[in-house]
Amino acid sequence: MAARRVDSAPVVIIGAGLHGCSAALQLARRGVPALVLEKNYAGRHASGVNAGGVRTLGRDLAEVPLALASRELWHRIGDLVDDDCGYEQHGQVRVAETGADVAVLRARLDLLAAHGHTHEEWIDAGELRSLVPRLVPSVQGGVIVKDDGAADPYRTTSAFRRKAAALGARFVEGVRVRRVKRDGRQWLVRTDQGDYTAPQLINCAGAWADRIAAQLGEPVPLQAISPMMLVTLAMPHFLDPVVLGTGRPLSFKQRANGTVLIGGGRRAWVDRDAESTELDFRALAEGARMVCELFPHMRAAVVNRGWAGIEAAMPDEIPVIGPSRRHDGIYHAFGFSAHGFQLGPVVGSILADLALQGSTSMPIEPFRIDRFTGR
Amino acid sequence: MFKRLDPAARLAQAEPVRITVNGDTVACRAGDSVAAALFASGIDACRDTAVNEVPRGPYCMMGVCYDCLVTIDGQPNRQACMTPVREGMNIERQLGARKVQA
Amino acid sequence: MMDTTKCELLVIGAGPAGLAAAAAAAQAGLDVMLLDEQAAPGGQIYRAVTTTPVTDRRVLGDDYWHGATLVQPFLQSGARYQPQATVWAVSRMTAAAPDDGFEVAYSVAGEARMLVARHLLLATGAQERPFPIPGWTLPGVMTAGAAQILLKSGGLVSSGRTVLAGCGPLLYLLAWQYLNAGARIDALLETAPAGQWLRALPHAPGFLASGYLGKGLKLLRKVRAAVPVTRAVADLRALGGERLEGVRYTAGGKARELPTDYLLLHQGVVPNVNLARAIGVEHAWNDALDCWEPVTDAWGGTSVAGVGMAGDGAGIAGALAAEHRGRLAALQAAHLLGRLSAGQRDRAAAGPRAALARAVRGRAFFDALYRAPRAYLRPVGDTIVCRCEEVTADQVRQTVKLGCTGPNQMKSFLRCGMGPCQGRFCGLTVSELIAEEQGMHPKDVGYYRLRFPTKPLTLGELAALPQTDASRQAVVRLKK
Numbered sequence: 001m002a003a004r005r006v007d008s009a010p011v012v013i014i015g016a017g018l019h020g021c022s023a024a025l026q027l028a029r030r031g032v033p034a035l036v037l038e039k040n041y042a043g044r045h046a047s048g049v050n051a052g053g054v055r056t057l058g059r060d061l062a063e064v065p066l067a068l069a070s071r072e073l074w075h076r077i078g079d080l081v082d083d084d085c086g087y088e089q090h091g092q093v094r095v096a097e098t099g100a101d102v103a104v105l106r107a108r109l110d111l112l113a114a115h116g117h118t119h120e121e122w123i124d125a126g127e128l129r130s131l132v133p134r135l136v137p138s139v140q141g142g143v144i145v146k147d148d149g150a151a152d153p154y155r156t157t158s159a160f161r162r163k164a165a166a167l168g169a170r171f172v173e174g175v176r177v178r179r180v181k182r183d184g185r186q187w188l189v190r191t192d193q194g195d196y197t198a199p200q201l202i203n204c205a206g207a208w209a210d211r212i213a214a215q216l217g218e219p220v221p222l223q224a225i226s227p228m229m230l231v232t233l234a235m236p237h238f239l240d241p242v243v244l245g246t247g248r249p250l251s252f253k254q255r256a257n258g259t260v261l262i263g264g265g266r267r268a269w270v271d272r273d274a275e276s277t278e279l280d281f282r283a284l285a286e287g288a289r290m291v292c293e294l295f296p297h298m299r300a301a302v303v304n305r306g307w308a309g310i311e312a313a314m315p316d317e318i319p320v321i322g323p324s325r326r327h328d329g330i331y332h333a334f335g336f337s338a339h340g341f342q343l344g345p346v347v348g349s350i351l352a353d354l355a356l357q358g359s360t361s362m363p364i365e366p367f368r369i370d371r372f373t374g375r
Numbered sequence: 376m377f378k379r380l381d382p383a384a385r386l387a388q389a390e391p392v393r394i395t396v397n398g399d400t401v402a403c404r405a406g407d408s409v410a411a412a413l414f415a416s417g418i419d420a421c422r423d424t425a426v427n428e429v430p431r432g433p434y435c436m437m438g439v440c441y442d443c444l445v446t447i448d449g450q451p452n453r454q455a456c457m458t459p460v461r462e463g464m465n466i467e468r469q470l471g472a473r474k475v476q477a
Numbered sequence: 478m479m480d481t482t483k484c485e486l487l488v489i490g491a492g493p494a495g496l497a498a499a500a501a502a503a504q505a506g507l508d509v510m511l512l513d514e515q516a517a518p519g520g521q522i523y524r525a526v527t528t529t530p531v532t533d534r535r536v537l538g539d540d541y542w543h544g545a546t547l548v549q550p551f552l553q554s555g556a557r558y559q560p561q562a563t564v565w566a567v568s569r570m571t572a573a574a575p576d577d578g579f580e581v582a583y584s585v586a587g588e589a590r591m592l593v594a595r596h597l598l599l600a601t602g603a604q605e606r607p608f609p610i611p612g613w614t615l616p617g618v619m620t621a622g623a624a625q626i627l628l629k630s631g632g633l634v635s636s637g638r639t640v641l642a643g644c645g646p647l648l649y650l651l652a653w654q655y656l657n658a659g660a661r662i663d664a665l666l667e668t669a670p671a672g673q674w675l676r677a678l679p680h681a682p683g684f685l686a687s688g689y690l691g692k693g694l695k696l697l698r699k700v701r702a703a704v705p706v707t708r709a710v711a712d713l714r715a716l717g718g719e720r721l722e723g724v725r726y727t728a729g730g731k732a733r734e735l736p737t738d739y740l741l742l743h744q745g746v747v748p749n750v751n752l753a754r755a756i757g758v759e760h761a762w763n764d765a766l767d768c769w770e771p772v773t774d775a776w777g778g779t780s781v782a783g784v785g786m787a788g789d790g791a792g793i794a795g796a797l798a799a800e801h802r803g804r805l806a807a808l809q810a811a812h813l814l815g816r817l818s819a820g821q822r823d824r825a826a827a828g829p830r831a832a833l834a835r836a837v838r839g840r841a842f843f844d845a846l847y848r849a850p851r852a853y854l855r856p857v858g859d860t861i862v863c864r865c866e867e868v869t870a871d872q873v874r875q876t877v878k879l880g881c882t883g884p885n886q887m888k889s890f891l892r893c894g895m896g897p898c899q900g901r902f903c904g905l906t907v908s909e910l911i912a913e914e915q916g917m918h919p920k921d922v923g924y925y926r927l928r929f930p931t932k933p934l935t936l937g938e939l940a941a942l943p944q945t946d947a948s949r950q951a952v953v954r955l956k957k
Contacts, residue, residue, distance in 0.1 A: 041882075041883075041886075048889070152889075154886075154889040155889065155890075162880075230939075231895075232936070233425075233452065233896070233897055233933065234425045234426075257892070258425070259895075262936075268571070269570035269571050276757070278568055278569065278570045278571050279566070279568070279571065279928070279929055280568070280571035281566050281568065281571070281582050281929070281939070281942060282571075282573075282942055282943070282944065283571075284939060285589075285939050285940055285941075285942035285943075285944070286944070288936045288937075288939040288940035288942075289940040291936060291940075292936060292937060292940050298936050298937075299935065299936060299937035299940070300450060300451060300452075300935055300936075300937065301935060301936045302452045302897070302933045302934070302935055302936075303930060303933060303934055303935070303936055303939055304895070304896070304897055304899070304930070304933045305895070305899070305928060305930070306928055306929055306930060307928050376635070376636045376637055376738070377627060377631075377633040377634065377635055377636060378633065378634060378635075378636040379631070379632050379633055380530070380531060380536075380628075380632040380633075380634060380658055380659075382530045382531065382532060382533070382632060383530035383531070383631060383632025383633065384632075386530050386632075404530070404631065406528055406530075406630070406631075407630075407631050408630065408631075411627055411630060411631035411633060414627060414631075414633060415631065415633055419616040419617050419720055420616035420719070420720060424867060426866060426867040427867050429614070429867075430615075430616050430719055430720065431614060431616060431864075432616035432617070432619070432720075433619065433623065434614075434618070434619050434620060434623060434864070434902075435604070435605060435619070435620050435622065435623050435902075436619070436620075436622070436623035436626040436627060437521055437524075437604070437622065437623070437626060438514055439604050439749065439898060439901045439902070440864065440898055440901070440902055441865060441896065441897035441898045441933075442614075442864060444897075452897075452933075456626075457514065459516055
């Protein structure tokens with residue numbers, strides 16, 4: 001009987017999205033060469049096709065400490081991965097279109113202040129219009145984080161992958177994990193092209209991570225979602241900060257090459273097994289209407305392409321990050337609910353901390369995997 | 376320069392359509408595309424590119440190359456080969472990332 | 478104004494396949510709508526056949542005027558016709574009523590609309606194969622097809638020095654039409670390498686038995702008598718600063734230069750795959766034709782249920798084959814939609830099937846004879862590969878060497894394929910270059926992943942699409 005090919009590593013990471021590559025990088029920096037198993041290629045899904053927002057703005061309170069820590073890494077991203085990742089820092093601002101929006105934003109600032117956070121600041125209508133001259137004059141102000149920015153998602157994920165590999169991590173692409181189970185003191189990862197064993201396993205499998213978790217006896221209510229994006233042809237420069245909506249969803253930015261990226265979270269139809277999505281143009285039309293109301297000159301902008309990545313959302317819209325609650329040697333980081341990009345750098349550190357030290361100084365309690373079952 | 380065969384020239388004379396191209400009045404034929412009218416009036420380049428600002432003209436004449444982009448009646452990024460001329464139409468060379476020639 | 482129209486069969490494209498299909502389907506009793514981008518029917522091969530000012534039939538020739546015979550039956554068939562309509566998206570799962578069929582988004586005069594169709598027939602035709610030589614982006618350089626369109630639709634011929642270059646019957650056809658019109662052609666530079674006819678020889682019997690030989694010889698004779706033809710031209714390049722000034726090439730071991738005002742390039746046609754690929758139609762590589770084409774069955778059925786294809790868009794086979802395949806696809810649609818039994822369909826199909834067999838006889842010979850030389854599929858140096866984003870061959874090759882292994886990653890690295898033509902003029906070149914740099918076959922390299930909109934549209938146009946309750950509810954609120 002032919003033995004199945006077995007390969008082993010000190011840590012196996014499932015998924016070469018940004019979080020998987022970031023974990024591989026941080027482990028490699030500490031001398032631990034992880035093996036990353038990826039069913040497509042690094043950055044194929046959400047990590048490579050998201051809006052690229054690098055923001056601390058507008059985050060769930062639980063995410064704020066992680067986002068602030070990650071921001072420090074972003075500011076020195078070139079040192080970390082030998083690539084500037086296309087990072088541009090011109091701030092991010094949530095605009096208030098109506099009085100109700102103003103109230104929401106004021107309440108938000110109060111909430112943050114009550115928790116000792118000062119990174120978000122009010123910007124009044126006049127200042128906002130000077131900062132974003134093409135904005136419709138009727139906006140009533142907003143909340144801004146001047147040190148937020150945006151980067152190129154595919155380039156970033158590729159840079160993390162490349163640097164991790166340069167420091168000793170191994171990447172195997174085009175291999176699909178079928179089964180994960182305990183084998184003595186090791187974890188056995190059975191794929192469609194061979195078996196892998198490791199004493200430690202990190203689940204960064206994105207929109208498919210619930211299947212890994214389920215095999216480990218900790219099912220989670222993950223939903224595969226597909227946020228849609230549109231991009232225009234290049235336009236003369238008119239926008240520095242990233243603009244977000246408040247009362248209705250929008251993510252709007254102009255890149256260095258002049259193209260404008262329009263997102264906001266409206267969802268495409270998705271089949272995560274076929275890895276296929278279908279854009280909903282009526283929903284995109286809603287977003288288009290909003291953009292034209294906020295930026296009237298955008299009526300003439302030429303939309304050249306639409307797409308929708310495959311991402312994982314949790315019911316409370318914050319990720320799962322942390323150790324398994326059932327087994328030693330298993331760690332999870334998934335379910336970033338369409339806002340995981342900025343957290344990529346710090347999550348890699350957190351996972352490396354957990355794997356190598358058994359603990360982390362970052363406050364990850366709110367992200368427990370067992371929070372859904374009312375432990 | 377592109378010239379009209381006699382039958383086409385006669386039609387152009389009988390029912391001319393007058394358009395403005397970069398400030399000059401040009402007579403063309405009803406049914407011409409803007410691209411055809413440009414070639415007929417001796418204009419081979421209709422824009423400068425967004426990246427390197429080099430001149431381009433229509434390449435495929437069937438709406439798939441997007442090299443024939445011009446500004447028509449103030450609207451940029453219009454395909455000259457897919458737009459029929461209309462009396463009074465104003466065509467301007469498209470410069471770089473959508474600036475308009477003064 | 479928002480308009481949601483319904484039909485049973487939507488035909489996209491008014492070339493020979495679309496016209497014949499729409500007419501046949503309407504005659505079989507289907508409710509048919511035909512959408513086409515141009516202002517008048519005929520597609521590209523029969524462009525302007527109802528409006529051309531070149532009414533002397535000797536100029537454009539009988540093959541062109543055959544197209545006129547397809548128009549009346551279509552216009553009288555009862556099929557609805559919307560010209561100047563650009564289709565840019567097709568949905569099923571996100572349609573308002575997925576069980577009713579496909580929802581198709583299209584624009585007319587800058588206004589976006591939607592219609593619903595139970596069955597689609599894509600007759601979207603072909604485009605010129607990219608022909609990336611140094612200087613091919615200079616004003617004064619255009620495709621031979623472009624010059625032919627100027628002639629057909631505007632009665633326009635170049636009045637300066639004019640050189641034709643490349644390979645394929647269209648070069649000779651255009652030269653012949655120019656000579657018929659009394660226009661000037663200074664040279665015809667053939668890029669097919671010496672000895673290509675030997676490779677075509679195995680297919681000669683089919684060609685000899687077809688009707689193409691007689692026609693072809695007459696045409697060739699007239700052109701060769703009037704136009705200097707140079708064979709096996711290598712290292713072709715267009716020269717000039719702000720516009721074309723001349724061409725340089727090597728032939729017979731010697732480098733030559735010709736001053737010229739216009740260079741008309743052609744190295745065959747390939748299917749225009751963007752709409753079919755975005756819909757999800759499976760494609761396969763055709764080795765004889767160096768391009769991808771949709772995988773279709775004998776009725777033009779594709780891998781997507783409810784979507785059929787016909788004409789050159791389903792695989793290059795010429796105008797006559799296109800109209801017969803259009804009829805076959807229409808009969809199949811009528812059968813699938815319950816108008817014809819399989820037996821009725823098969824009986825009605827006998828004529829078109831026999832005509833199709835006659836139409837494709839001899840094409841393998843042409844395909845081999847006029848195969849584009851590899852050097853012109855795989856440019857080097859600072860030859861522009863992506864015209865829209867001005868990316869060079871060197872940049873693409875270097876990026877592969879740096880580890881970019883596929884066309885979609887190439888898009889992210891270099892913006893190749895991200896411009897308004899959506900990869901139509903660089904896709905095949907990029908796949909060929911990646912193949913060469915990696916020692917792979919283009920079929921294993923793959924092609925750009927294509928998505929809607931398949932033609933660019935303004936944000937204002939998109940904003941005017943109708944709203945439904947479902948689309949309002951689809952808005953996701955970000956938790957704060």
